[in-house]
């Protein structure tokens with residue numbers, strides 16, 4: 107994958123995450139979440155959490171984000187995620203849950219930069235030794 111050289115505007119990413127959070131459907135947890143990411147072709151995409159009565163099958167904000175990533179990219183060739191920011195109901199960055207770290211790994215890899223209270227942090231720090239497609243036979 108070619109290295110990308112897009113500038114990261116963290117304020118714009120956080121604002122997009124906050125805007126997405128306004129669309130969250132979280133009547134069960136009362137914990138609205140918005141996520142936004144910069145792609146290697148210079149776009150900002152976003153998603154919000156969408157809950158349902160079967161609470162364990164809730165869609166995290168990152169689920170919506172990766173769906174938007176695929177839908178807004180050339181068919182079958184999703185753009186790559188370069189930088190990611192997530193917000194919940196409280197001030198400051200929200201770190202993605204474990205399952206969503208795997209979703210982000212698939213589309214951003216270890217170098218995806220995550221907004222974090224201590225400063226932007228590579229995904230490889232949040233998900234060490236992550237499992238990816240190169241761990242499958244013949245790099246499926």
Ligand code: THU
Nearest residue numbers: 135137139155166167202203206
């Ligand atoms: N949530 C997300 O949307 N993303 C995360 O990474 C953490 C959790 C949502 C799921 C659920 O709707 C609510 O936050 C409370 O767990």
